[in-house]
Amino acid sequence: MPRPLACAAAGLLAVSAPLAAQVTTPTEAARHSIWIVYGGDHAVSRRAGLVFDSQLRLTQDADHQRQLLIRPGASYALNSRVKLSAGYALMVARDDGGDPLSPRQPEHRAWFSAQLAHELGPVAFAHRYRAEHRWLPGVEIDDAGARLGETYVTAERMRYGLRASIPLAPGARGRDMYLAASDEVFASFGGYAGDVAVDQNRAAVALGFRASTSLRLEVGYMLQSSGADGRLDEQNHTLQIAAFSTARLRRR
Secondary structure (H helix, E strand, C coil), rough: CCCCCCCCCCCCCCCCCCCCCECCCCCCCCCCCEEEEEEEECCCCCCCEEEEEEEEEEEEECEEEEEEEEEEEEEECCCCEEEEEEEEEEEEECCCCCCCCCCCCCCEEEEEEEEEEEEECCCCCCCCEEEEEEEEEEECCCCCEEEEEEEEEEEEEEEEEEEEEEEEEECCHHHHHEEEEEEEEEEEECHHCCEEEEEEEEEEEEEEEEEEEEEEEEEEEEEEECCCEEEEEEEEEEEEEEEEEEECCCCC
């Protein structure tokens, strides 16, 4: 069994703008949400593949905020346990309480991931390290604090996630049930974010069903904690409904 990757670090040089800028954020943090998730990892050859994630996020608080995340990319398997991937992500958002014809500016991301899978007895572990360069919607202001207009600000973010799953009830033809638990920590730095600081954590549990050799279905609960200055005092309780596919895009 290979040893897990010990750490991951990345940084990009941010170019400062002549005018100050601040990030625009919702006025009220979400408290309860439903996330509908699709995760695709589709091989096109023995080592290369295409990845595609999408998330529709619905909240009952924060003016019924709706978010859509689309994250396409390409992957390359170094071996059966280690995979690298990179791509682009788009996050769009809309608030029912505001002008329905004027959604907020989208967030853009460039990302890179390294994944490691291994087993310990019946438990399967997956480690994921992800680096993101983010272009976030903001407001441009002058030295006196007067608003000049909308702009984009940049920041870097590192993410590390650990997931463990264990089979519960093996079924015929691999259609088994399993229990999964995961935790992912986020640290932002550079650009508007300043010095590196942990600003989000996602802890989740899920009940899964392997519908076929290439399709898994899950339903579970996630506690999303966030905040500034290392204080994760904002919490979002989330019901997650997910489908994950590893169907090949070409025959062997």
